[in-house]
Amino acid sequence: MMTGNEKRSAYAASGVDIRQEESTIKALTKKMTFKRQGLGAPLTEIGHYAGLLDFGKFAVAMTTDGVGSKVLIANEMGKWDTVGIDCIAMNVNDLLAIGAEPIAFVDYLALEKHKPGFAEEIGIGLAKGAEMSKMSIVGGETATLPDVIRGFDLAGTCIGIVSKDQILTGEKIKEGDVLVGLKSSGVHSNGYSLVRKIIKESPYNYQDYCPYDAKKTIGDELLTPTRIYMEVLDVIKKHEVHGLAHITGSGLLKLRRITNLGFDIYDPIEPPEIFKFLQKSGNISDADMYKTFNMGMGFLFVVPEEVALYVVGMTGGKIVGKIVKSGIKVKNLVLE
Numbered sequence: 001m002m003t004g005n006e007k008r009s010a011y012a013a014s015g016v017d018i019r020q021e022e023s024t025i026k027a028l029t030k031k032m033t034f035k036r037q038g039l040g041a042p043l044t045e046i047g048h049y050a051g052l053l054d055f056g057k058f059a060v061a062m063t064t065d066g067v068g069s070k071v072l073i074a075n076e077m078g079k080w081d082t083v084g085i086d087c088i089a090m091n092v093n094d095l096l097a098i099g100a101e102p103i104a105f106v107d108y109l110a111l112e113k114h115k116p117g118f119a120e121e122i123g124i125g126l127a128k129g130a131e132m133s134k135m136s137i138v139g140g141e142t143a144t145l146p147d148v149i150r151g152f153d154l155a156g157t158c159i160g161i162v163s164k165d166q167i168l169t170g171e172k173i174k175e176g177d178v179l180v181g182l183k184s185s186g187v188h189s190n191g192y193s194l195v196r197k198i199i200k201e202s203p204y205n206y207q208d209y210c211p212y213d214a215k216k217t218i219g220d221e222l223l224t225p226t227r228i229y230m231e232v233l234d235v236i237k238k239h240e241v242h243g244l245a246h247i248t249g250s251g252l253l254k255l256r257r258i259t260n261l262g263f264d265i266y267d268p269i270e271p272p273e274i275f276k277f278l279q280k281s282g283n284i285s286d287a288d289m290y291k292t293f294n295m296g297m298g299f300l301f302v303v304p305e306e307v308a309l310y311v312v313g314m315t316g317g318k319i320v321g322k323i324v325k326s327g328i329k330v331k332n333l334v335l336e
Helices: 018-029 070-077 083-096 118-132 192-200 218-222 231-238 251-257 273-282 286-290 305-315
Strands: 051-055 058-066 101-111 136-144 152-163 178-183 213-217 243-246 262-265 297-303 318-324 328-330
Touching: 058 083, 070 083, 070 152, 070 192, 070 218, 083 101, 083 118, 083 152, 083 243, 083 297, 101 118, 118 136, 178 262, 178 305, 192 218, 192 273, 213 218, 218 273, 231 297, 231 305, 243 251, 251 262, 251 286, 251 328, 273 286, 297 305, 297 318, 305 318
Parallel strands: 101 136, 262 328
Antiparallel strands: 051 058, 058 152, 101 152, 178 297, 178 318, 243 297, 262 318
């Protein structure tokens, strides 16, 4: 295995440079200084998992996200009935990470051209994801853009609601708090530029069966839909929770969204075989894997020590570490 000291990450080499992306976001938002006052005034700064708007006793939460380049694998496999779940999951999980309950969703489907059966399959996934999230799809938009889109792109916006006294942005996190991790269902919907680069440069294709599981193809494994963590709402109703994190693009570096304190993940969830396969096939360092993928942990609770085992019991999660003064570490691997 490589050491992780490379000057340029594997994800950047695949075309997605997280540092450049952060720079672009800062450039995009630096002029967004106007803020509405009164009803609908913002309660959070741009950059958390969800935006919050003041609606009296409650806050309305908003997220927007898409499926990303995972849709290209769906095209390769001719299988589009699960990416709608991904689209909803990526939005809903961000809402849950701030303590909000999802209530409504609108989708945006941009495509190069229309073809029989395709839209129906997209709709199957969206409908299932909405049902899993206990919310309604109340509208959307479809655009035919042959000069812009090759294939299709699927994104959406989610609305949630949360009592102001139950908003979780991470400000209560303190040293000694316990980390409870929840398993992912696989790669979820981030890091697919690197995934596709690995497969392209390997002896494998998406129709090949997994070396570790002859019952399913690599493509089917990579299309496993993102897990939706609705059990989060049950936990925050019953127990004190100091912070929540949805682990997506940039992997464990995403934990910086909720606190500047450190994370000592001394007993991580064992990564599923798909991550081991990708790492070996692409000769990717441990550090790059944890800075790109969820590595088997799709969601994280930060809780007081006295409630950690209750959270484990309610979610089937695992105590993976604790909050420390600084840094992000997985066993002996220092990520930051």
